[in-house]
Amino acid sequence: MSPRPVALVTGASAGIGRVYAQRLAARGHDLLLVARDGDRLRALCAELTEAHGVQAEALVADLSDDAGIAAVAARVRDEPRLAVLVNNAGFGTRGVIGKADRDGQARMLRLHVQAVHELTQAALPGMRERRRGWIITVASVASWVPAPGNVNYNSTKAYQRMYCEALALELAGSGVHVQAVCPGFTYSEFHDRLGTGRAGLPQWSFLPAERVVDESLAHAAANGGPVLVPGKRWKMLSFVARNFLWVLGPLRQRYRRD
Numbered sequence: 646m647s648p649r650p651v652a653l654v655t656g657a658s659a660g661i662g663r664v665y666a667q668r669l670a671a672r673g674h675d676l677l678l679v680a681r682d683g684d685r686l687r688a689l690c691a692e693l694t695e696a697h698g699v700q701a702e703a704l705v706a707d708l709s710d711d712a713g714i715a716a717v718a719a720r721v722r723d724e725p726r727l728a729v730l731v732n733n734a735g736f737g738t739r740g741v742i743g744k745a746d747r748d749g750q751a752r753m754l755r756l757h758v759q760a761v762h763e764l765t766q767a768a769l770p771g772m773r774e775r776r777r778g779w780i781i782t783v784a785s786v787a788s789w790v791p792a793p794g795n796v797n798y799n800s801t802k803a804y805q806r807m808y809c810e811a812l813a814l815e816l817a818g819s820g821v822h823v824q825a826v827c828p829g830f831t832y833s834e835f836h837d838r839l840g841t842g843r844a845g846l847p848q849w850s851f852l853p854a855e856r857v858v859d860e861s862l863a864h865a866a867a868n869g870g871p872v873l874v875p876g877k878r879w880k881m882l883s884f885v886a887r888n889f890l891w892v893l894g895p896l897r898q899r900y901r902r903d
C-alpha cells in the first residue's frame with residue numbers, strides 16, 4: 646500500500662478543483678478526484694501520476710443526486726489514509742426564485758449543502774481517530790451578499806461558510822482543521838457554464854485559480870482560521886460587505902444576472 650496521504654477533491658475536472666488536484670499531487674498526496682466528466686478526470690489522473698509519481702483515481706459521480714453522494718461518501722468513509730477533503734464542486738444559476746428552474750435549484754441545494762455535509766460527516770470519524778486532517782470547502786465572497794437573481798447560490802455559500810465556522814469550533818483541539826475559502830471572481834469555467842461569460846464583470850477583480858488555491862493551502866499550512874478570502878482586493882470588498890452592506894447596493898443591481 647502507498648504510504649502517501651490521500652486527498653479527495655470534488656469538482657476536480659476544471660477550474661479551482663483542478664488546481665487543488667495539481668497542487669496536492671505536487672505536495673505528495675495520492676488523489677481521489679470526483680466530477681461527472683470521466684474523460685477529463687482520467688486524463689488529469691494520468692497527467693498527475695506521470696508528473697508527480699502519485700496514485701490518482703477518478704471517481705465519476707454526480708454529487709447533485711443522492712446515489713452519487715452516497716457512493717462518494719462511502720469511499721470517503723473507507724479511506725484509511727484520507728488527510729485532505731476539498732469540497733469544491735459547485736455551479737451558478739440565474740433567475741429569480743419565483744421563476745427559476747425548479748430542478749436546477751434543487752440540484753444546487755444537494756450539491757452545495759447535502760453533498761458538503763455528507764462528505765464532511767463521512768470524513769470526520771477517521772480523521773478524528775488519526776487526530777489529523779484538513780476539510781476545505783470552497784464557498785464564496787457571495788456568502789456575505791444577499792443578491793436578487795442569485796438567492797440560492799448566495800444562501801448555499803453562506804451555509805457552507807457558517808458550517809465551516811461552527812465545525813471548526815466543534816473540532817478545536819482534535820487535530821482536524823476546517824477552512825471555508827471565500828473567493829471573489831476567479832478565472833475558471835464557472836461563468837461560461839452559467840451562460841453569462843465574464844463580459845460586463847469587473848475584469849480587474851478576477852483572480853487566477855492558482856492564486857486562490859495557493860493562498861488556501863498556505864493558510865492551511867500556517868494553521869490559519871476557518872475563513873479565508875484570497876486576494877487583497879477581495880479581502881477589502883468582503884470587509885465592506887460584512888460591515889457596510891448598503892455600499893454594495895448599486896453594484897448589486899449593476900451585476901444582477903436574472
Ligand SMILES: NC(=O)c1ccc[n+]([C@@H]2O[C@H](COP(=O)([O-])OP(=O)(O)OC[C@H]3O[C@@H](n4cnc5c(N)ncnc54)[C@H](OP(=O)(O)O)[C@@H]3O)[C@@H](O)[C@H]2O)c1
Pocket residue numbers: 655656657658659660661662679680681682683706707708709710733734735736737756783784785786827828829830831832833834835836838
Ligand atoms: N469562479 C468564480 O468566480 C468563483 C467565485 C467564488 C466561488 N466559486 C466556487 O468555486 C467552486 C469551483 O468552481 P469553479 O469556479 O472552479 O467552476 P468550474 O470551472 O465550472 O468547475 C466546477 C467543477 O465542479 C464540477 N461539478 C459541477 N457540478 C457537479 C456535480 N453535480 N457533481 C460533481 N461535480 C460537479 C465540475 O465538473 P463536471 O462538470 O465534470 O461534473 C467542475 O469540475 C464552486 O463551488 C464555485 O461556487 C467560484
